[in-house]
Amino acid sequence: MSATPATRDHRLRRWEQRTGGWLIGLAMVYLTAYAVPILDPELPPDLRDAAETVTFAIWALLAVEFVLRFAMAGSRWQFVKVRLFDLATLILPPLRPLRLVTIVFMVVRRNASTLGRVRLRLGTYVAACTALLLFLSSLTILDVERRNPDASITTFGDALWWSVTTVTTVGYGDLYPTTTEGRLIAVALMVGGIALAGLVTATLASWFMDRFSELRVTEAQTTSEISALTEEVRRLRDELHAQRSAPPSLP
DSSP states (O other): OOOOHHHHHHHHHHHHHHHHHHHHHHHHHHHHHHHHHHHOTTOOHHHHHHHHHHHHHHHHHHHHHHHHHHHHOSSHHHHHHTTHHHHHHHHSGGGGGGHHHHHHHHHHHHTGGGSOSHHHHHHHHHHHHHHHHHHHHHHHHHHHHTTSTTOSOOSHHHHHHHHHHHHTTOOOSSSOOOSHHHHHHHHHHHHHHHHHHHHHHHHHHHHHHHHHHHHHHHHHHHHHHHHHHHHHHHHHHHHHHHHHHSOOOOO
């Protein structure tokens, strides 16, 4: 008897919970192996080859893990539909490093219940993903652009400045990608910037809603206390009035 979609989704959630730590570990190793050759162009060839081997092996493992989760999903079409960016980062070579951003998002969201209040969860997620997205996009754009003689992005500082202006949708135009791969990275970063803007808005909205909820609770408690105090004053006043109106008792 085949498992129901609900059972398969339950298995998928358990799998994701068990593999979260491993994915973060692989992501950190991938990030190191990917970043070092880009930040150090004078790296010896044997170390550069080793770094490329590590990044390819981890990419292959992440691809296998994605296929396994796809096979476990109760609704495979729904699984793919909400993970199109994950799929794109696995298929398109220039976007592969951005897969780390989706891993951080997946793990943080999965363990959100252990991070405390909603505000802290959203703030942690936004900060982590923003920093990682900016760093990775800077690395990827530098990697593909500085090979072009006409490139305007030739240093990591240029790449980071371009990433910040792009993700914030400012776009001064002083630096821009000149290769097809670079433009593809720019599109992904623009989409990521829009998503992060939505998350920042959600974080602020959550903060204001929490504050308003606390104010409403405090206001309701104060109103209740005032009503109780008013009722007590009224009762004491009635008792005092009754005592004054009562005829004096005979000796």
